[in-house]
Amino acid sequence: MATLASPFDELLTGEEIAYLTEVPAREAKRVSLPDDLHPRLAEALAARGLDALYTHQEEAFAAARHGEHVMVSTGTASGKTLAFNLPVLNALAADPKLRALYLYPTKALAQDQARSLGAYRLPRLRPAIYDGDTESERRWQIRKWANLILTNPDMLHVGVLPHHDRWGDVLQNLRYVVVDEAHVYRGVFGSHVGNVLRRLRRTARIYGADPQFLLASATIANPGEQARALLGLEVTVVAEDGAPRADRTVAFWNPPLLDEDLGVRASPLGEAARLLAELVSRGLRTICFAKSRRAAELIHRFTSERVGAELAARLSPYRGGYTPAQRREIERRLMEGELLGVTATDALELGIDVGLLDCAISVGFPGTVASLRQQWGRAGRRSQGLAVLIASEDALDQFFMREPEALMDRRVEAAILDHANARVLDGHVRAAAFEAPIDARDVETLGPEALERAEALAEAGDLKRTPAGYVWAGRDYPAARVPLRSSSPESFAVIEATTGSVLGMVERERAYSTVHEGAIYLHLGESYRVLA
Structure with a gap:
């Protein structure tokens, strides 16, 4: 009995394909x-x-x-x-x-x-x-x-x-x-x-x-x-998953060698743009995940240059740093099916409903099996999908190209955290003492470590002992001193010089390397030179 060919089958026959397999469908319970x-x-x-x-x-x-x-x-x-x-x-x-x-x-x-x-x-x-x-x-x-x-x-x-x-x-x-x-x-x-x-x-x-x-x-x-x-x-x-799963083709794509002696391969960003252009040209809704904001912008730009203007208008990058209005507009276009291809950072790796997608491309191993599965899980939610890992020259990526089963058979990682680490906990003990006096009854919610740290912070002068418990000794509110994501809460607006419109926002820790004077800032596929 003949089987119908998938619209992407002919793209998976070149020398770039290091591994190809089919993940079977699963019935719903x-x-x-x-x-x-x-x-x-x-x-x-x-x-x-x-x-x-x-x-x-x-x-x-x-x-x-x-x-x-x-x-x-x-x-x-x-x-x-x-x-x-x-x-x-x-x-x-x-x-x-x-x-x-x-x-x-x-x-x-x-x-x-x-x-x-x-x-x-x-x-x-x-x-x-x-x-x-x-x-x-x-x-x-x-x-x-x-x-x-x-x-x-x-x-x-x-x-x-x-x-x-x-x-x-x-x-x-x-x-x-x-x-x-x-x-x-x-x-x-x-x-x-x-x-x-x-x-x-x-x-x-x-x-x-x-x-x-x-x-x-x-x-x-x-x-x-x-x-x-x-x-x-x-x-x-x-944890027992009762949802159905459609058939999925998984491909490992290794960019061709340019210099066999040196082991230099073609750019994974260029290969991603080539594959993305081929897929969207076939009418396949595709998401391409990159590991950095710059990479997402470049893949979008390279892809747009490979397709006609009409198709390029249905492509968009998506990353952190856009204004709220820009994010909402891209999300709307995704939801309504107006966009055919999107290049994204892990901002779209999570469970945003982006509609029915046919293909997912991961440019470089994202660091964890859990993250890779999240990205691939975007493809073929209702019908046969394609998931592709495009390797960089990174040693781990190249290992997976040679030993694909080592990745396919690997279990997802554990999620490890330590709320009681003093470097993390102290800021929250100060914040809790601002919110209400800390006393022995708080062991049940904050934990015994918080009471120990409260005593130490009182000796250091950050908290005060009172009949009601430990209270904050300062005049400000201490939660503002503790950024949860281990980064500065301060960010800078990127302003377009001729119109005065806000292009995007850049966090302080990124600003010194991405929007310094003379830098080229990529935004929605366009290049801007930073003046000051």
């Missing part, structure tokens, strides 16, 4: 909707054509219904969002006075989820985004009327917890806290976020609330351990 869903939510799901759940979604809903903290750790595009939305929306449909807090590592993810929530058209569901882009005049309104607030750990850290008196009604009625893309919270960033979540638990308890935590993560080796490290609580892990 479905169960009926729970009987105890609120009627309004059941109607909203029916209106969207949802009459069944995947098994892991039902398992998560059952655990949440029993009051357990839950970690859902399943594959890309497996429906994790519905797994945590169901218990939250069910509770808010029954009692709209309750509040829920959704935490996302990026603003783009919060925007994406806000669009998704609006599509339910649930009466009395009032979602709102509260982040650094939120206008000042809207912030008090959101605190007053929104019952589902979408934000990020950074805003929770500096914009909510230090000013908890303004958030009294939200904290008093806080029923659920959702932590999406939890696998991102590892290393220094994860250690900071673990402390922010402990401070949130403590502050909510001051207002008489004990919220339930629902976490969602891509597949990692230690979901339960990571959730406990983040929260300081025991969690129920849901």
Whole structure:
């Protein structure tokens, strides 16, 4: 029996192909909707054509219904969002006075989820985004009327917890806290976020609330351990993936040798642009992941030069540093299918709904198997997809080209964090002491290490001992001194000299190498010389 050729098959026959394999499809495991869903939510799901759940979604809903903290750790595009939305929306449909807090590592993810929530058209569901882009005049309104607030750990850290008196009604009625893309919270960033979540638990308890935590993560080796490290609580892990998966072709692409003696190969950026141009020319919606902002911009530019003007207009780069309006416009074009190809940094590696994509290209091994699977998981969500790893000259990339099974068979990594590291913890102890006096009762939320550090910080003069507990001795609020992502909170605007329009933003630590005087700044495929 003849099989239909894929539209990308003829691209995978050259000498560049170091490895080619097929990952078979997987059937869905479905169960009926729970009987105890609120009627309004059941109607909203029916209106969207949802009459069944995947098994892991039902398992998560059952655990949440029993009051357990839950970690859902399943594959890309497996429906994790519905797994945590169901218990939250069910509770808010029954009692709209309750509040829920959704935490996302990026603003783009919060925007994406806000669009998704609006599509339910649930009466009395009032979602709102509260982040650094939120206008000042809207912030008090959101605190007053929104019952589902979408934000990020950074805003929770500096914009909510230090000013908890303004958030009294939200904290008093806080029923659920959702932590999406939890696998991102590892290393220094994860250690900071673990402390922010402990401070949130403590502050909510001051207002008489004990919220339930629902976490969602891509597949990692230690979901339960990571959730406990983040929260300081025991969690129920849901890891048996019941979602379907389409066939996927996986190709390892090694740029051709230019100098065999020296081992010099063609540019992986040029090869990525060549492949991307071929794919979009065939009408295949493709995402190409690069490891740096500059690489994403260059691949976009090279690809645009290879295709006609009409097709080039349907290509776009996507990276950090764009203005909020620029990000929203690119996301809209992705969602609506207007864009055929996008070159991105890991800003699009996370779970933003970018519609149905056919192909995913990773330019260079991204550093972890988990990250690579996240990128590849973007391709072929509903029909056969193509996932390509284009190797750089990096020794690890070249090893994987020679030994592809070493990568294909490798397990995903564990997500490791250490909230109790004194270099991380001290800043949060100061912040907690500003928010409310620290005493022995806080061991349950902040942990015993925080009490030990509070005593040491009091001896150093940062905190004061009072009858109520340890309090902040300074005049400012200390959370502002602690950037969660181990980088400076300060950034610079890049201004177009002739029009005065803002091209983008550059963080201080990047500015010295990317926008110094005389530098060439790449933005949406255009080149600009930095004057000053």
